Each structure stands twice: as structure tokens, then as C-alpha cells.
Amino acid sequence: MEVARFWRTTEQRYRLVGEVCPRCHTKIFPPRDVCPACEAEAKTLYQFSGKGEVYSFTTIHSAPRGFEKYAPYMVALVRLEEGPLVTAQLTDVDESEVYIGMPVEMVTRVLREDDKRGMIVYGYKFRPVRQAEAERQLA
Amino acid sequence: MEVMKPVRPVGIVGYGAYVPRYRLIVEEVSQVWTGGNVVPPVREKAVPGLDEDVATMSIEAARNAVARAQRVCPGFSPQQLRAVWVGSESHPYAVKPTGTIVAEALGTSPYIQAGDWQFACKAGTEALQAAIGFVGSGMADYALAIGMDAAQGRPGDALEYTAGAGGAAFILGPLDFALVEIEGSISYVTDTPDFWRRQYEKFPEHAGRFTGEPAYFHHISSAATALMEAMKLTPADFTYAVFHQPNVKFPLKVGEELGFRREQLKPALLVNEIGNTYAGSALIGLTAVLDVAQPGERILLTSFGSGAGSDAFCLQVRAPAPHDGVWTTRQYVQRRRPINYAQYSRLKGNYKLN
Known part of the structure; x- marks a missing residue:
């Protein structure tokens, strides 16, 4: 159980709240209070749009503890439209459908459960942008 | 019996739906458990993914409701909600309110009501009634009411033919900008x-x-x-x-x-x-x-x-609903990935792994 650690990061995990640098305006995710570009103190909260694209991806067949029941699942590096590169699971998509550059959007899903008695950990994942998917199905 | 009517006129200022993408053709239930002898009461049903529950589905429906409210109500923000009420019979926790999770994901203010509602299949409209009263009395300007379920049916039972997943969220507010x-x-x-x-x-x-x-x-x-x-x-x-x-x-x-x-x-x-x-x-x-x-x-x-x-x-x-950038219910229904009974059993957690 790491209740306190999860609780501290709820905002960023549930809805992609990061930070913006007051000096050079770099958008920061995950929040780290210091701008990675200009090293200024950066504590101003910033709500990311949740839109981005797949930078790279892989499929996890041998899952770490706590994630076994989800395997195989896909993990991607997602380039957010505001700049940062985020590691996250992909969801609502088949492996054959994913490609580098695929537009994705953030959804809040179950990341894992701390066994039957523990807490349920929710957080961001990414899925194909719904509009793109809808257009493909109508075509 | 006299009609219930709020003191101040109330309307729906935003709404949103959610349906997960997986579908079980229900004929498969009949094949597995009765050799095909039962005529299914519905053609197919929606099944949540492994990473979905009533909290995650409520979050997406509520985000759709907020998006519509922002298109009709100038300056609307989740910070103006004074209640986030989820009605369900499959709340993820027995003790720990779903409403708090949904509220945090929406970015509401902490100054809200967030108790869960329970009344089998009418838990959602109980939340809706309460939200009408909350806004209609003047205690709140905006309240969010959700009805959402990831329904359970024992394998082979009559309920397994129909127990689906999905629901909807409604933002109640004063009549001025209401749909x-x-x-x-x-x-x-x-x-x-x-x-x-x-x-x-x-x-x-x-x-x-x-x-x-x-x-x-x-x-x-x-x-x-x-x-x-x-x-x-x-x-x-x-x-x-x-x-x-x-x-x-x-x-x-x-x-x-x-x-x-x-x-x-x-x-x-x-x-x-x-x-x-x-x-x-x-x-x-x-x-x-x-x-x-x-x-x-x-x-x-x-x-x-x-x-x-x-x-x-x-x-x-009062006004046609805005759909730009927000999925309609029909679009969610049409987004479908068929699965077989074996895959369905895995998603429902019906296999014993150890």
C-alpha cells in the first residue's frame, strides 16, 4: 500500500495537471517545480488538453506485479501537444491499429488494484482520438 | 397526487453519455448455457474493458456533460458544481464514495456534496431528483447527477443475457441557458x-x-x-x-x-x-x-x-443540443468491438487464475 504517494499525485494522474514555467513558458509534465528548460522555479499549475500523438510504443507480455491481469497491454511514449513526452498505457485499441504519429487523447481509467482489499488506483491512459475513430468507422 | 416542482425553475444545461466499446452478441450466452434453446431478449450488450468501472465511465460521461454545458452556458466551469452525485448498483467500493473520484477527475472545487446513491436501476434518477431540488431550492447553482452501471449477472442466469454497461451524466442549473x-x-x-x-x-x-x-x-x-x-x-x-x-x-x-x-x-x-x-x-x-x-x-x-x-x-x-467536439449517444453505440464469450468471461473476471 502506498496510499500517501498515490494521494499526492491524484491531480496529475486523474486529469493531467502539470506546471508551466513563468519565465520561458515551457509546459511541464509531470510537475517537478523546476523548469527543465531554463531551471527557473515553476510551480504554476497548468491543465493539459489531453491531446497528443504516439511517439513510440511497445506491447508488454510479461507484466510487472500488479499488472498481470491486464497483459498483454500496450505502453506508449505520447508527445503531448503542449510538448512534454509522457509514458502511459494505450487503451480501447488493438495492437494492429497503433502507429507512430497516431492522434490520441487522455482518458482516466483503472491503472491497477492493490489486490482485492486494497485501493483502486486510477490514472491517465491514452486512446485513439474519438473523432478519428468515428470517421474511420463511417467510411 | 400533486406534481413536484422546484421553487426556482431548473433545467438541464449539459448532458453526456458513455458506453464502453466491447459488445457480446447475446446469442453466445444461449449457446454456452442452453445449447441455443433460449431466444435472447436483446441482440447484444456492452461490456466494460478491464480498466473500466463505474467511476471511469462516470468520468467520461461527466466530461461530455461539462463540454456541452460550456458550449451553451458562457463561463461555465466544473468549479461551479455544488454536487457530484453518482447513482449505481456497481459502485467500485463498498465504502468510499464514487462521487469523490469523479469530482477530482473533473476538477471541481472541494466545496461539494458527493454522496453515492443506491436504488437498483433508479439510483440515477434519484440523483437527478435530488439535483433538481438542490438547484431549485437555491442551495446550489449547478449540480451533477449521474446514472451509471457495469451490471452483474451470474453466468448462465437470465440476467446474463442483458446485464450491460454504460450510463449518462446531467448538469442541472438555472433555466436561463438550459437546453x-x-x-x-x-x-x-x-x-x-x-x-x-x-x-x-x-x-x-x-x-x-x-x-x-x-x-x-x-x-x-x-x-x-x-x-x-x-x-x-x-x-x-x-x-x-x-x-x-x-x-x-x-x-x-x-x-x-x-x-x-x-x-x-x-x-x-x-x-x-x-x-x-x-x-x-x-x-x-x-x-x-x-x-x-x-x-x-x-x-x-x-x-x-x-x-x-x-x-x-x-x-x-428549449434549445437543440450542441454536438461539436462531443460524442453523441449514437456514436458511442456505433463504436463497437465484438468479443466472444471466452473474452467476455475474462473481462468480467469470471476465470480463476490462482
């Missing part, structure tokens, strides 16, 4: 044991055919009739009627018995494509109607929850 006016409502409740789930049990039990006449039909008819009489309206005054939809037959039968024509009932009828979404069932039917309804049209909404009771609402559309 829909709440004209009045009436609730009708008795102690009728047609369906229940005991503490610590995974699957609900039901009283077979008893779920029909003394439960579903009696409560829906009583609430809907009382509301129409109190408001001096007849079925002809409504463009649409939306009823709880546990299967295809029941809502059509109760609608026709009350005097509605099939054309008034059909636009809300999603159960053949997504199954019975329990606390979300009547409410997601309402979203399908709001997606297409035009100003001036009147809607009768009547839920049913086992145990048992019905909430009946009279709604009048």
Missing part, C-alpha cells in the same frame, strides 16, 4: 422484493416473473399516470417517452399500455444494442432523445428501480 426545462416530476415507491443483492454477494438475485407485473409495470404506470394527471397532459402532448429498458419488450409494452405510439418510444430504445445499463438505462435513453430533440418538444422520462420504485419527469426542450 431542457424540468416541468415537474412525481416519484412512486413501495416495498416490493423483485430483485436484490445481499451484502458481500457478487451477483444479484431476482424473483423471476415477479419482476414484471407487480414490479416494473405497476411502478412505471403508477408514476407516469400520476404525473400526467397532475400536469393535465396526455400521451399526445409528448413527442418522446423514455422508460427504463431492461429488455426490448418491457418498455414497448408499458409505453403502449399508457397510450404512447411506437414512434414516441423508439428513439430512446438502445437496449437491443447495449443491453440493460441498470441505473444508466432510462437516463442514457434520454440522452439519445436529447441528441435529436427540437425546441418545444416534450419528453416523458420514467425510470424503474427494483425494490421498487419509479421516478417520472416531464421535460420540455
Whole structure:
């Protein structure tokens, strides 16, 4: 159980709240209070749009503890439209459908459960942008 | 019985639906458990993914509701909500409110109500009634009411043919910018044991055919009739009627018995494509109607929850709903990835792994 650690990061995990640098305006995710570009103190909260694209991806067949029941699942590096590169699971998509550059959007899903008695950990994942998917199905 | 009407006029300023993408063709249940002898009451049902539950589905429906509210209500933000109420019979925790998770994901202020609602399939409309009262009394300007379920049915049981997943979220607010006016409502409740789930049990039990006449039909008819009489309206005054939809037959039968024509009932009828979404069932039917309804049209909404009771609402559309950048209910229904019974059993956690 790491209740306190999860609780501290709820905002960023549930809805992609990061930070913006007051000096050079770099958008920061995950929040780290210091701008990675200009090293200024950066504590101003910033709500990311949740839109981005797949930078790279892989499929996890041998899952770490706590994630076994989800395997195989896909993990991607997602380039957010505001700049940062985020590691996250992909969801609502088949492996054959994913490609580098695929537009994705953030959804809040179950990341894992701390066994039957523990807490349920929710957080961001990414899925194909719904509009793109809808257009493909109508075509 | 007198109609319930808030002191200050209340309307729906935003709404949103959610249906997960997986679909089980229900004929497979019949094949697995009866050798194909049972004719399924619906064609297919929606199944949540491994990473979905009532909290995650409520979050997406609520984000859609916020998006619509922001398009019709200048300056609306989740910070203005004073209640986030989720009605469900499959809350992820036995103790720990779903509403808090949804509120945090929306970015509301902490100054809200967030208790969960429970009344079998009418938990969602209980939340809706409370939100109308909350806004209508002046205690709050905006309140969010959600009906959402990831329904459970014991493998092979009659419920497994229809137990689906999905629901809808509604933001209630003052009438000024509302898409829909709440004209009045009436609730009708008795102690009728047609369906229940005991503490610590995974699957609900039901009283077979008893779920029909003394439960579903009696409560829906009583609430809907009382509301129409109190408001001096007849079925002809409504463009649409939306009823709880546990299967295809029941809502059509109760609608026709009350005097509605099939054309008034059909636009809300999603159960053949997504199954019975329990606390979300009547409410997601309402979203399908709001997606297409035009100003001036009147809607009768009547839920049913086992145990048992019905909430009946009279709604009048004031403005067409905005859809730019927000998915319609039809789009969610059409987003479908068929799975077989073995895959379905895995998603439902029905395999013992160790």
C-alpha cells in the first residue's frame, strides 16, 4: 500500500495537471517545480488538453506485479501537444491499429488494484482520438 | 397526487453519455448455457474493458456533460458544481464514495456534496431528483447527477443475457441557458422484493416473473399516470417517452399500455444494442432523445428501480443540443468491438487464475 504517494499525485494522474514555467513558458509534465528548460522555479499549475500523438510504443507480455491481469497491454511514449513526452498505457485499441504519429487523447481509467482489499488506483491512459475513430468507422 | 416542482425553475444545461466499446452478441450466452434453446431478449450488450468501472465511465460521461454545458452556458466551469452525485448498483467500493473520484477527475472545487446513491436501476434518477431540488431550492447553482452501471449477472442466469454497461451524466442549473426545462416530476415507491443483492454477494438475485407485473409495470404506470394527471397532459402532448429498458419488450409494452405510439418510444430504445445499463438505462435513453430533440418538444422520462420504485419527469426542450467536439449517444453505440464469450468471461473476471 502506498496510499500517501498515490494521494499526492491524484491531480496529475486523474486529469493531467502539470506546471508551466513563468519565465520561458515551457509546459511541464509531470510537475517537478523546476523548469527543465531554463531551471527557473515553476510551480504554476497548468491543465493539459489531453491531446497528443504516439511517439513510440511497445506491447508488454510479461507484466510487472500488479499488472498481470491486464497483459498483454500496450505502453506508449505520447508527445503531448503542449510538448512534454509522457509514458502511459494505450487503451480501447488493438495492437494492429497503433502507429507512430497516431492522434490520441487522455482518458482516466483503472491503472491497477492493490489486490482485492486494497485501493483502486486510477490514472491517465491514452486512446485513439474519438473523432478519428468515428470517421474511420463511417467510411 | 400533486406534481413536484422546484421553487426556482431548473433545467438541464449539459448532458453526456458513455458506453464502453466491447459488445457480446447475446446469442453466445444461449449457446454456452442452453445449447441455443433460449431466444435472447436483446441482440447484444456492452461490456466494460478491464480498466473500466463505474467511476471511469462516470468520468467520461461527466466530461461530455461539462463540454456541452460550456458550449451553451458562457463561463461555465466544473468549479461551479455544488454536487457530484453518482447513482449505481456497481459502485467500485463498498465504502468510499464514487462521487469523490469523479469530482477530482473533473476538477471541481472541494466545496461539494458527493454522496453515492443506491436504488437498483433508479439510483440515477434519484440523483437527478435530488439535483433538481438542490438547484431549485437555491442551495446550489449547478449540480451533477449521474446514472451509471457495469451490471452483474451470474453466468448462465437470465440476467446474463442483458446485464450491460454504460450510463449518462446531467448538469442541472438555472433555466436561463438550459437546453431542457424540468416541468415537474412525481416519484412512486413501495416495498416490493423483485430483485436484490445481499451484502458481500457478487451477483444479484431476482424473483423471476415477479419482476414484471407487480414490479416494473405497476411502478412505471403508477408514476407516469400520476404525473400526467397532475400536469393535465396526455400521451399526445409528448413527442418522446423514455422508460427504463431492461429488455426490448418491457418498455414497448408499458409505453403502449399508457397510450404512447411506437414512434414516441423508439428513439430512446438502445437496449437491443447495449443491453440493460441498470441505473444508466432510462437516463442514457434520454440522452439519445436529447441528441435529436427540437425546441418545444416534450419528453416523458420514467425510470424503474427494483425494490421498487419509479421516478417520472416531464421535460420540455428549449434549445437543440450542441454536438461539436462531443460524442453523441449514437456514436458511442456505433463504436463497437465484438468479443466472444471466452473474452467476455475474462473481462468480467469470471476465470480463476490462482
